[in-house]
Amino acid sequence: MAQIFIPENVQEREQLQGGSHSPNENRSPHSEPSQRRRLGLIDLVIALVVIALISLVVVAASRWTAPLTSSIKIDLAPTALPVYAGYSLLRMLLAYLLSLIFTLVYGHVAATSRRASVVMVPLLDILQSIPILSFLPGVVLALVAAFPHSNVGLELSSVILIFTSQAWNMTFSYYHSARSVPQDLQEFSTVARLRPWQHLFKLEIPASMIGLIWNSMMSWAGGWFFLMASEQFVLGSRSFQLPGLGSYLQAAANKGNASALVLGLATLIALIILLDFFFWRPLVAWADKFKLEMNSEGDAPSSPVLNIIRRSALIAAMTTRIFRPIGASIAFLLNRMQPLPGEAHLVAAHKGQSQHTSWFSLRRIVSSVFGLLVLVLLVFGLWYMVRLLGGVSLATWGQLVLAAGATLLRTLVALLIGVVWTVPVGVMIGTSPKWSKRLQPVVQVIASIPATALFPILLVALIDLPGGLSLAAILLMLLGTQWYILFNVIAGAMSIPSDLKEASTIYHVTRWRRWRTLILPAIFPYLVTGLLTASGGAWNASIVSEYVTFNNRTVSTQGLGAAIASAGAAGNFSVLLAGTLLMAFVVVLLNRVLWKRLYDLAERRYTLS
Amino acid sequence: MTNFDMQTGDVLLEARHVKKVYDKDGKRARGTNPPVVLDDINLRIYAGEFVALLGPSGSGKSTLLRLLAGLLRPTEGEILFKDVPQYGTNPHLSIVFQSFALFPWLTVLQNVELGLAAQEVPPTQRMRRSLAAIDTIGLDGFEDAYPKELSGGMRQRVGFARALVVEPELLFMDEPFSALDVLTAANLRKELLGLWRERKMPTRAIVMVTHNIDDAVLMADRIVVLGANPGQIRVEIAGLPLHQRESTNENYTKTVDLIYRIMTSPHVDIPTLMPQEQPHPNKHAPAKPRPYQALPHVSIGDVTGLLELVHSKGDRDDLYQLGRDLQLEVDDLLPMVDAANILGFAETQEGDLVLTEIGKRFAEAGVLEEKEIFRLQALAHATMIRHIVRDLQHELSHTLPEEHFLSELQEHFSESEAWSQLETAINWGRYAELFSYQEERGVFRLEEPETANHGAA
Numbered sequence A: 001m002a003q004i005f006i007p008e009n010v011q012e013r014e015q016l017q018g019g020s021h022s023p024n025e026n027r028s029p030h031s032e033p034s035q036r037r038r039l040g041l042i043d044l045v046i047a048l049v050v051i052a053l054i055s056l057v058v059v060a061a062s063r064w065t066a067p068l069t070s071s072i073k074i075d076l077a078p079t080a081l082p083v084y085a086g087y088s089l090l091r092m093l094l095a096y097l098l099s100l101i102f103t104l105v106y107g108h109v110a111a112t113s114r115r116a117s118v119v120m121v122p123l124l125d126i127l128q129s130i131p132i133l134s135f136l137p138g139v140v141l142a143l144v145a146a147f148p149h150s151n152v153g154l155e156l157s158s159v160i161l162i163f164t165s166q167a168w169n170m171t172f173s174y175y176h177s178a179r180s181v182p183q184d185l186q187e188f189s190t191v192a193r194l195r196p197w198q199h200l201f202k203l204e205i206p207a208s209m210i211g212l213i214w215n216s217m218m219s220w221a222g223g224w225f226f227l228m229a230s231e232q233f234v235l236g237s238r239s240f241q242l243p244g245l246g247s248y249l250q251a252a253a254n255k256g257n258a259s260a261l262v263l264g265l266a267t268l269i270a271l272i273i274l275l276d277f278f279f280w281r282p283l284v285a286w287a288d289k290f291k292l293e294m295n296s297e298g299d300a301p302s303s304p305v306l307n308i309i310r311r312s313a314l315i316a317a318m319t320t321r322i323f324r325p326i327g328a329s330i331a332f333l334l335n336r337m338q339p340l341p342g343e344a345h346l347v348a349a350h351k352g353q354s355q356h357t358s359w360f361s362l363r364r365i366v367s368s369v370f371g372l373l374v375l376v377l378l379v380f381g382l383w384y385m386v387r388l389l390g391g392v393s394l395a396t397w398g399q400l401v402l403a404a405g406a407t408l409l410r411t412l413v414a415l416l417i418g419v420v421w422t423v424p425v426g427v428m429i430g431t432s433p434k435w436s437k438r439l440q441p442v443v444q445v446i447a448s449i450p451a452t453a454l455f456p457i458l459l460v461a462l463i464d465l466p467g468g469l470s471l472a473a474i475l476l477m478l479l480g481t482q483w484y485i486l487f488n489v490i491a492g493a494m495s496i497p498s499d500l501k502e503a504s505t506i507y508h509v510t511r512w513r514r515w516r517t518l519i520l521p522a523i524f525p526y527l528v529t530g531l532l533t534a535s536g537g538a539w540n541a542s543i544v545s546e547y548v549t550f551n552n553r554t555v556s557t558q559g560l561g562a563a564i565a566s567a568g569a570a571g572n573f574s575v576l577l578a579g580t581l582l583m584a585f586v587v588v589l590l591n592r593v594l595w596k597r598l599y600d601l602a603e604r605r606y607t608l609s
Numbered sequence B: 001m002t003n004f005d006m007q008t009g010d011v012l013l014e015a016r017h018v019k020k021v022y023d024k025d026g027k028r029a030r031g032t033n034p035p036v037v038l039d040d041i042n043l044r045i046y047a048g049e050f051v052a053l054l055g056p057s058g059s060g061k062s063t064l065l066r067l068l069a070g071l072l073r074p075t076e077g078e079i080l081f082k083d084v085p086q087y088g089t090n091p092h093l094s095i096v097f098q099s100f101a102l103f104p105w106l107t108v109l110q111n112v113e114l115g116l117a118a119q120e121v122p123p124t125q126r127m128r129r130s131l132a133a134i135d136t137i138g139l140d141g142f143e144d145a146y147p148k149e150l151s152g153g154m155r156q157r158v159g160f161a162r163a164l165v166v167e168p169e170l171l172f173m174d175e176p177f178s179a180l181d182v183l184t185a186a187n188l189r190k191e192l193l194g195l196w197r198e199r200k201m202p203t204r205a206i207v208m209v210t211h212n213i214d215d216a217v218l219m220a221d222r223i224v225v226l227g228a229n230p231g232q233i234r235v236e237i238a239g240l241p242l243h244q245r246e247s248t249n250e251n252y253t254k255t256v257d258l259i260y261r262i263m264t265s266p267h268v269d270i271p272t273l274m275p276q277e278q279p280h281p282n283k284h285a286p287a288k289p290r291p292y293q294a295l296p297h298v299s300i301g302d303v304t305g306l307l308e309l310v311h312s313k314g315d316r317d318d319l320y321q322l323g324r325d326l327q328l329e330v331d332d333l334l335p336m337v338d339a340a341n342i343l344g345f346a347e348t349q350e351g352d353l354v355l356t357e358i359g360k361r362f363a364e365a366g367v368l369e370e371k372e373i374f375r376l377q378a379l380a381h382a383t384m385i386r387h388i389v390r391d392l393q394h395e396l397s398h399t400l401p402e403e404h405f406l407s408e409l410q411e412h413f414s415e416s417e418a419w420s421q422l423e424t425a426i427n428w429g430r431y432a433e434l435f436s437y438q439e440e441r442g443v444f445r446l447e448e449p450e451t452a453n454h455g456a457a
């Protein structure tokens, strides 16, 4: 997207320079001499991929527009798997696109409008702490009612459910980056009188790019984690099932078909690895140039796929013939919409109005309409909420609070176990270049396997142990969240300056002292960040850990996640709402009271700088 | 100074009674006033002129530059561009930043082109102009390099090319050479002056912020010296004629010395510092009494070092010479002199630092006596230290949280400066063994006199 507006006009320039300069003489090694590119095998492959994607969309479209079938029969044959995988992938892609749009709009407005951010930031905080299943009834009922004769409503609900597990952290990341764009770059942008759209595309988005990409990867992991929950759900007496990998896995587990289960799992893992190789790695390698720090050490990430794309004649032709002209005309249009303030504005005699060009007033209208919309929604939502909550008895509240206590205990134990194993392992990986090189990719692949897909297999083994699901749920939460801690610990250990490490080796500091004086303080801020994310994740995971269906039976245990999941399944909206509010409250409270404080402490006392 | 064929003498930019108060968040407790960063600034920039804004760090130079550029709005007073009040960013100007402010994701050429992005210059012309600017500033062959791949000097060249490509009437520079090493800075300075004097750029006036006296004297036609707390213009000094601007010239040394003396005596009236034969400069209001004592952020060890050096030279030495001996820029030396002043160890007289009787004793003392003297002087002269000790003594537990003192400081300083003040107070208090500070909990505790004596015994 942003690529269109940051054109690399090497060729154009060479045409220009043709006469006066000798172009390739004293070029820096960075630029490749322009060769005539010829179509090759690679372009064929790229074209095939594009065609495959288009046909997938066509196939999906035919299913979307087909008459509403709320529950389909899942075919467990291996041949059905590619199509199911395609369906799931498409839903993820659509949800991601939605998240991206939401992120840019919401994040930009929250970052630039002081007034809007007062409401928008806390709202995001709350949204983030609401588990995906709590959105389910509202979204599904509304959308299915809106499209009663086709599958569109159902498919859209699934997409939106995935969206609710993807969007928030991306938005937060964008908001924070947009807020912390370096002051001098902002000032230059103002002095050069970049138009608002130019400021957005040339400064704000590029400066947020790296955070956005890393958070996108996390969001995809989150989306896979809730894959099963978003393709198959029960709402009171109605049950819905969409064709997809999640449904396949669920069906295989229900039937106890082990080979189908393994096959489905293998497909999912293969899909994740392929995506990583063909999508995320190239993206990360491309985005390396958006790093803000000027003196970055270490290897820049590279990706063979990106190199191929860069060399592809097809892509190059498409860039010059299609994307660049489109970009130029969009730029032209935007320039018309946001004209530069003329000389008159500079010297305008009236203080108050002088700066408001048409953009400002446009902005003003947009933001006031937006604000009004939010207000109406808020009032309506509150009224509806109060009515629903009226039906919750005091005894039910009591039970919910007890359940919240049980879930709190579980999350804490899960975090504790997570810390106990990830700190030594993470420090080992992070402090040894040899190990980090070998283990990082492995860890990343393992971490990207959604734990929920493993649940059915694990449950068979765990359910008959003493404690049953009550203890197994802890393990399930741990599986879902330990990676956040591990990755952060690795990053923290890698950030320890080597001179400090050397100093402590030279002075023969004992192992324990070394941990206490060097390693633990150094990783502390990272550990807190990891714990903060993991804590939120564990609460969110409780709805799929404390309440599970397999072999056609439903097992649940005492806990807030179970309470929410079962209320949703039973169509008991009052309890669902009460439970959701309670969970959001507890999560936000924990963040504010515990994690934020720890984080501030970490920032103030333990940053190595 | 007029080897320009342009019309000189018009007033391009003017600041009238400009005052600036940062009050971003309004988080301040009610009834307290945010600190005044700049007060009653009157300044004119004429066409054909190179003006240097000189002052210690924190005196509001950058703020003044941004006010003149229209990036910030004055709290009071107004800025006029060609006699018309200026609202919003001035479109006829560009800025070169200390930090270069390059976009890391754009190549050199793209960075330079970005300067023209807002004006709808056709792409080919945009590139031609950018390449010309890159050419002028000596960046040939680096068009496709990314800023990361360049050295500091090369990066700042990109900064200059980007500023010059729009052919601005006014060129502003905020410490453009401070982030460069000495040789690179000298080189770039020479080239810039070449462009400016040979009229290779259409710029009509240059305003440069600097804390380096040599830079100012070498480059500027007029030097505006700012003082801190609140930032105000202390004096304007005419620059030297072009042929005298070299470090071997006698007048050059005199001017540098004079400015050095002015900057190192922040509380002395300007006329007393002026040599008799010098024509009287535009004198501004005498330094106002300061509202609240600001501790200079120096460690006591450095002050001790300075005092011992002066003592070894017979209790009196030229400040400029001292700066050379210690290899310190005026910006680094000044806080030490300030600290010695506040503590009553030394006074500045006619550009010399002169030790007081106590200062002499301090310089001769051993470690323990040194602490004893310092403790007494700090209690007597450093307001913040005295307040901390007083408040701690009033508490039964002899402890207080840091918030207690922060809130007092925030009545007089910006939030970050309040923190720095507190940190300095902590360092001094710890050195004097007057109180201790527990970082983990953010708590101050009074040192028991017994322990202090015990330590001394």
Ligand SMILES: Nc1ncnc2c1ncn2[C@@H]1O[C@H](COP(=O)(O)OP(=O)(O)O)[C@@H](O)[C@H]1O
Residues within 6 Å of the ligand: B022, B024, B037, B055, B056, B057, B058, B059, B060, B061, B062, B063, B064, B414, B416, B417
């Ligand atoms: N954005 C800001 N908000 C609050 N205070 C500021 C801000 N920018 C600068 N200050 C304060 O204004 C004073 C002058 O700063 P500055 O103009 O950067 O000085 P100089 O460039 O001379 O070092 C300092 O005390 C600084 O703390």
Ligand SMILES: [Mg+2]
Residues within 6 Å of the ligand: B061, B062, B063
């Ligand atoms: Mg400055």
